[in-house]
Amino acid sequence: MRKYFFPLVVFFLSLTFLTAQKKQITLEEIWGGAFRTERMDVLRSMKDGDHYTVLNFNRNPRSSSLDKYDYRTLEKVETLVTSSEEVPFFSSYEFSDDESKLILATDVESIFRRSKQGIYYVYDLTAKTLTKISENLIQEPELSPDGSKVAYAFDNNLYLFDVAKGETKQITTDGKKGSIINGITDWVYEEEFAFVQAFEWNSDGSKIAFLRFDETHVPHFSMDVYGTDLYPFQHEFKYPKAGEENALVSLHMYDVGSGAIADIDLGDAYYIPRIKWMNNPNHLSVQTINRHQNHLKLHKVDTEDVVTLLLEEKDEAYVDIHDNLTFLKNDGFIWTSERDGFNHLYLYNNDGKLKNQITKGPWEVTAYYGYDANKDRIYYQSVENGSINRDVYGIGSSGKKKKRLTGQEGTNTADFSADYTYFINTFSNATTAPEFTLHRAADGKLVKKIKDNSALAEKLKGYEMAPKEFSTINVSGNDLNMYMIKPIDFDPNKKYPLLMFQYSGPGSQQVANRWMGANDYWHQLLASEGYIIACVDGRGTGLKGRDFKKATYLNLVKYETEDQIAAAKKLSELPYIDEERTGIWGWSFGGHMSTNCLLKGNDTFEMAIAVAPVTSWRFYDTIYTERFMRTPQENPEGYDNESPFNYPELLKGKYLLVHGSGDDNVHVQNTMRMIEALVQANKQFDWAIYPDKNHGIYGGNTRLHLFTKMTKFIKENL
Known part of the structure; x- marks a missing residue:
């Protein structure tokens, strides 16, 4: 600026x-x-990169439908599922990795800022069949990569549901309110590390990595709920205030075939703010950080329970936790760091050795959108055009061939198609209400105007x-x-x-x-x-x-x-x-x-x-x-x-x-x-x-x- x-x-x-x-x-x-303001419906790109899905709602009569659209024309090409007498009204959805099945959420209730519970179903897009996962209000159901099973949390334990057989298996048994939580974060992790689901399938569906929280010694907090009844009641939950005890957090690996659970030794890990499978189904990445939050470690854990240190971030003050991490198919990973005084993108090889700094300058990368392996292009948002503005850029992993993909001065935010052919840009500034446009990712060229707020x-x-x-x-x-x-x-x-x-x-x-x-x-x-x-x-x-x-x-x-x-x-x-x-x-x-x-x-x-x-x-x-x-x-x-x-x-x-x-x-x-x-x-x-x-x-x-x-x-x- x-x-x-x-x-x-x-x-x-x-x-x-x-x-x-x-x-x-x-x-x-x-x-x-x-x-x-008029806004874009929440859309999700399909894996072919040519289509996206949008969950649409009608008020009268109350109904929901999941519709498929074409990026080039922005026209609806198919309705994948709609609520009916057979399919209850659903408020959210999630695909299996192969996009053959959906999880549909119904009767959802909020717990805290990000957490919720509800009744969930599996919908088979080919057979057009609907299967209820559980009669209980469950949390964070996730389909296995092939869509044959669903892992979910209920009453602080993890469960596994076989879709074809309709059978449920309990994975953990020690879950207890106010004491042990399996696969779901506690209050402070949810609020400050910004995630709820603390379990992840590997890519072939053979393993589930999960976190276990022992909050037995965390002080509990209570607040009066006045409501409308004759007597108020107290809502109680564990809340660690500054200087008090936190939950003891540990990492575990569940083998789907044998049912065995392995305990992973992460040494002196105090917080475990992120777990993410790498491109190999036998390799899990784990981020740990000390209580002062000024020494972060990125580990690789293999399914033989061997832990290898990939990277360390240290700061005299603190290190921020982020999700800016992509493991490349051939070699290495992309990561962001403030190590040179500004938040920038870096490229590392598989053993954590720095290959090169991708972006550089007295400005910050504010969002990382992903990596197109076919074109060796990284897409990100930054404040290079002034700290009060945001623009979208593409750059090679070498740090060369950088191109600004947005042209209007203000705030630009991108949503890319799965294959990085297109992105939908949301633009606004102090004098312009949000405008939504479709662009080519290669050069930022405008393909089509989608929606604006001219009426407002x-x-x-x-x-x-x-x-x-x-x-x-x-x-x-x-x-x-x-x-x-x-x-x-x-x-x-x-x-x-x-x-x-x-x-x-x-x-x-x-x-x-x-x-x-x-x-x-x-x-x-x-x-x-x-x-x-x-x-x-x-x-x-x-x-x-x-x-x-x-x-x-x-x-x-x-x-x-x-x-x-x-x-x-x-x-x-x-x-x-x-x-x-x-x-x-x-x-x-x-x-x-x-x-x-x-x-x-x-x-x-x-x-x-x-x-x-x-x-x-x-x-x-x-x-x-x-x-x-x-x-x-x-x-x-x-x-x-x-x-x-x-x-x-x-x-x-x-x-x-x-x-x-x-x-x-x-x-x-x-x-x-x-x-x-x-x-x-x-x-x-x-x-x-x-x-x-x-x-x-x-x-x-x-x-x-x-x-x-x-x-x-x-x-x-x-």
Whole structure:
């Protein structure tokens, strides 16, 4: 991104109509879906590379169908299965490796953020037969490569279902709630390592590798569920808070033929965040990492239980876990690393020796799409065209013949066909709602326009829509990315209140050249009410290199808070900002930040809103917190110096504190401790608890109610 110092504008929406001719956005419209964007249906490329499948739904009558489409024409060529009297309504599907069978999901219930359970069926695409896998609500069913069997989890154990015989075999027997989990991750792995299914078939269906979690000594957490019955009840689950015991995790190999289970010795492995079979059915890759998460090892495990170290990643701070790993058919594997200071692609041979660095430069690879062995082309997304933009590229494994495949400046995201002949590009920027187009992977040439949001764009012409102005602001010696939204009738000779928004979490990004989300529409509403909105990505945020991101190591929220306070002071020097009316708001990590800014920056901020905030990292989970802070036993000052309930006496401004009582992620304990500290300091503030609502605080009119409260609070106090 070209560097500018505020208040220079990089680009802006064209505004030519008088304010009186425009409507103001309303909260009811935002949370009622009035500005919902058209999106591409979730599609999956078939192995022939010429076709893809889409799960389509009808509301009246309620039905679902899995349809097959042609990439070149985008026309439907076949319906593979549809719900009927014989086939129940299904909400998701999964192919067997040979695409001869499907798993159809019905009656699915959420457990936590990613986990779910439901009733599942196997549908034979040739015989047109439907077979129920189990009468129970099961988790993560996966077909064997030939589609003859299904492995799944139920009640913390693994099972094997023979489709033809209709017979079920129990693989593990020691599973027990609150103690042993086989093949499914525990809460903290699901939340922080972002996966649920902890078992994998090898390519010939002879082995199943799986993880076993012993959470016997993990402290359990409980939260009251108020519901609608006469008596509330407690929901309990194991939750390891920073410095506490984690589950003991081990790797095992099940032999389908003999039924034997082998235990794999991985030495000093503390976490096992990834397992993935290699191109050989006898070779499994396993990633392990120590508790400090600064020493990652990539192992090869063969079916004779021999473990070989392939690669090590070390960092003075921490190593991020990712899925950017492809094993080549002939020799080697592709991997991403921050070892040169920026996230880039690397090529290794089979024994883990580095062959060459594929991408290089002062920019980050932000997504890895895969490798086309036939053309020796790697496809990826990066911020080479500016840290607030995303583009799609192709490059040879040697690092030569790089080609940019997308041309519009903004955010481009690709979905490639299985044989890398085509990709569907999703493009948006701050002035353009998502557009979906089909391109050739070889050169990025446009094949066909698929869908856009022209109807939404036309609709928004009738509303007060202020420009999102991108620039940078120099704070603490760093040029920080920033955007600003001014009232549509902005007068540089007037003074306006300033509301800052941020998230600030490690590796995150809020200042990005992409289309609006719900918060952006709310910010437009506030701009219509005469507020200036600003967002600054401070130190610790992502896509500007390893050193910038990891500058906050061991002192989470300290430097981030300093940057927001400094940015607010600098913005207050602008002639059109009222320095006596500065507010800040955020959610989750951002709620911690807004609270800290109001207290530690009490000479700068007059108002703050904190939604679902962390108020002490001692209350948050091991994997996330210790990655950035180590343990409280090792780093007590890092934990306590930035915990706002340790200095409630600093509160001077107006403060609104909000939480959901059913938040399994950032527990309402954080807010309750903050409330008690402020009460004992005799500090007045406003607060709201949403019963049984989780970290997202949504459902029915909940979001509308919350943002109505927040809007009223801002109008009355800023």
